[in-house]
Amino acid sequence: MSDAPLDGLKAxxxxxxxxxxxxxxxxxxxxxxxxxxxxGLPDAQFGEILIFDTGxxxxxxxxxxxxxxxxxxDPMTGVEAGSVVRRSGQLLSVPxxxxxxxxxxxxxxxxxxxxxxxxxxxxxxxxxxxxxxIERDFVAEPVETGILVVDALFAVGRGQRELIIGERQTGxxxxxxxxxxxxxxxxxxxxxxxxxxxxxxxxxxxxxxxEKGAFERTIFVVAPATAEPGLRWLAPFAATTxxxxxxxxxxxxxxxxxxxxxxxxxxxxxxxxxxQPPGRExxxxxxxxxxxxxxxRSAKLSKEKGxxxxxxLPIAEIEAGNLSAYIPTNLISIADGQxxxxxxxxxxxxxxxxxxxxxxxxxxxxxxxxxxxxxxGRVRLDYAQYLEMKMxxxxxxxxxxxxxxxxxxxxxxxxxxxxxxxxxxxxxxxxALLAALDAGGxxxxxxxxxxxxxxxxxxxxxxxxxxxAFRESPAKLDDELRAVLVACVKSxxxxxxxxxx
Ligand SMILES: Nc1ncnc2c1ncn2[C@@H]1O[C@H](COP(=O)(O)OP(=O)(O)OP(=O)(O)O)[C@@H](O)[C@H]1O
Ligand SMILES: [Mg+2]
Numbered sequence: 001m002s003d004a005p006l007d008g009l010k011a012x013x014x015x016x017x018x019x020x021x022x023x024x025x026x027x028x029x030x031x032x033x034x035x036x037x038x039x040g041l042p043d044a045q046f047g048e049i050l051i052f053d054t055g056x057x058x059x060x061x062x063x064x065x066x067x068x069x070x071x072x073x074d075p076m077t078g079v080e081a082g083s084v085v086r087r088s089g090q091l092l093s094v095p096x097x098x099x100x101x102x103x104x105x106x107x108x109x110x111x112x113x114x115x116x117x118x119x120x121x122x123x124x125x126x127x128x129x130x131x132x133x134i135e136r137d138f139v140a141e142p143v144e145t146g147i148l149v150v151d152a153l154f155a156v157g158r159g160q161r162e163l164i165i166g167e168r169q170t171g172x173x174x175x176x177x178x179x180x181x182x183x184x185x186x187x188x189x190x191x192x193x194x195x196x197x198x199x200x201x202x203x204x205x206x207x208x209x210x211e212k213g214a215f216e217r218t219i220f221v222v223a224p225a226t227a228e229p230g231l232r233w234l235a236p237f238a239a240t241t242x243x244x245x246x247x248x249x250x251x252x253x254x255x256x257x258x259x260x261x262x263x264x265x266x267x268x269x270x271x272x273x274x275x276q277p278p279g280r281e282x283x284x285x286x287x288x289x290x291x292x293x294x295x296x297r298s299a300k301l302s303k304e305k306g307x308x309x310x311x312x313l314p315i316a317e318i319e320a321g322n323l324s325a326y327i328p329t330n331l332i333s334i335a336d337g338q339x340x341x342x343x344x345x346x347x348x349x350x351x352x353x354x355x356x357x358x359x360x361x362x363x364x365x366x367x368x369x370x371x372x373x374x375x376x377g378r379v380r381l382d383y384a385q386y387l388e389m390k391m392x393x394x395x396x397x398x399x400x401x402x403x404x405x406x407x408x409x410x411x412x413x414x415x416x417x418x419x420x421x422x423x424x425x426x427x428x429x430x431x432a433l434l435a436a437l438d439a440g441g442x443x444x445x446x447x448x449x450x451x452x453x454x455x456x457x458x459x460x461x462x463x464x465x466x467x468x469a470f471r472e473s474p475a476k477l478d479d480e481l482r483a484v485l486v487a488c489v490k491s492x493x494x495x496x497x498x499x500x501x
Contacts, residue, residue: 008371025085025086026039026040026050026087027039027040028052028082028085031079031080031081034273036069036070038068039066047127052079052085056077056078057072057088059071059073059348061233061235062274071228071229071270073107076228092108093126094126095118095121096121099118099121099344101216101219106221108231112222122245125241127237127333130293131301136159138298138300139363140300141158143254144182144186145424147175147419147425150354152415153359154337156179156313158311158435162311162338163337164340165316167317167318168317169346170342171341171351172310177256184212188253189243189251189253190253190430191219192258193220193221193238193257194224194235195235195260196232196265197259197262202224205220212422219242229266232263236260236263240297243255245292248308251308253309254313255310256312256314256387257314257315259470260316264287264327265285267290284325292334295335297310314331336363338358338359340358341353342354351419357389357419367474369427369431371475371481372430374477375431382406386411386413389407393407412450415448416437423454426458426461426471427455428485429461432461432485432489442489453496460492461485467481
């Protein structure tokens with residue numbers, strides 16, 4: 001028998017270092033409001049996870065000359081001045097992969113839904129560089145939201161950042177949720193990240209998505225108002241990393257940040273607590289950089305990089321219609337366009353309450369389906385003119401027929417742009433409605449009946465054999481297709497009005 005195994009062990013024992021392992025240990029010097037000052041960790045890195053003696057975790061949020069500041073990711077109960085803190089040597093990272101689909105997690109990827117551990121394909125850092133310019137491609141394919149006013153007038157392309165901005169309770173979240181729900185038939189994976197929201201509001205969103213059938217294609221990252229500021233701060237970065245995994249594996253992802261105004265507020269909170277110099281509206285000077293760094297990670301990747309995409313719908317809240325406050329102007333200038341919701345329109349029962357005049361999509365036009373583009377060109381202008389005319393016509397005295405016709409047309413556009421929640425319209429149906437509008441096919445029906453026409457239309461289009469190719473790819477619209485689509489709308493109108501047309 002050979003002694004070889006024993007010899008090996010002997011050699012190991014002989015060379016074993018019995019001295020203590022080098023470990024950097026810091027001490028909490030001050031603690032309050034979810035933030036700890038720690039001395040004795042000169043080598044700690046920005047974003048590194050630290051472990052307190054209670055087991056609670058935090059991350060390095062600011063490096064100072066003498067100390068570091070750490071934001072808590074767990075409740076800080078039990079940690080006090082004098083408590084010991086250890087470095088983990090690990091930067092903030094989250095689980096990524098298919099295992100997150102249909103799950104509700106916190107910004108560290110810990111399950112909040114009681115459905116057991118997340119099966120991760122990998123761990124990825126939450127702070128990742130945005131793709132370089134040469135790694136990108138042009139935004140050229142649409143994200144179909146199913147919301148006519150968005151798809152027709154403010155189309156969103158894959159890789160675009162389109163801000164949804166408006167006052168409180170004007171339907172901002174609803175627009176984003178409709179867009180997520182509409183992906184149940186697409187190849188897009190959605191990520192919804194709730195930052196500083198009331199837990200009940202988040203629960204409503206999750207339930208809505210579950211009920212409407214896109215749950216298995218969606219990841220929910222939740223840091224409610226009651227979560228530690230560190231978690232709320234981390235949430236959008238963590239969620240972006242999860243979405244980037246989809247993008248980088250050649251897939252398509254859509255991320256909704258609900259909302260970045262609250263994220264800006266928590267960034268300000270942490271900055272003020274760690275005594276960074278306050279700038280405009282008391283926000284620290286790096287808030288613009290923080291959010292542009294975040295939103296730059298949304299991109300359409302080049303062929304060499306696998307052609308994946310990440311589209312962002314950041315949400316922002318404004319007060320009293322003031323789009324020129326600090327955070328809104330920052331976000332507007334970072335994003336590729338904005339969908340503005342208005343309290344006045346919402347109060348006037350225009351749903352979604354999108355302000356046509358203030359909204360814009362700067363790159364989406366190139367990504368819009370060709371057929372939709374062909375029929376939506378004049379709608380915005382016609383509607384804007386109608387709104388103005390309507391104001392004047394209230395004074396009376398506008399009796400000529402041409403004017404009446406334009407008012408009637410405008411009313412019908414208004415009815416087309418009105419859409420209840422969770423009633424998405426397919427792109428072929430949107431094209432059909434706008435083509436019919438253009439051909440006068442809706443002039444004979446009362447605006448109040450248009451909602452019913454929309455509902456009757458979808459099955460007619462789905463059953464029309466001549467539209468088989470068009471349903472797959474509504475890229476082009478020739479006269480023949482246009483006629484078929486208009487005929488579908490006419491028969492839908494006929495059903496609603498009892499065959500009178
Ligand atoms: N298209 C719509 N049709 C009918 N109701 C709608 C529509 N859009 C929104 N609502 C209703 O309006 C209310 C506010 O919507 P939502 O929560 O989306 O607004 P918000 O701007 O995100 O609000 P908050 O400022 O509280 O976040 C909800 O009760 C919602 O059901
Ligand atoms: Mg909301």
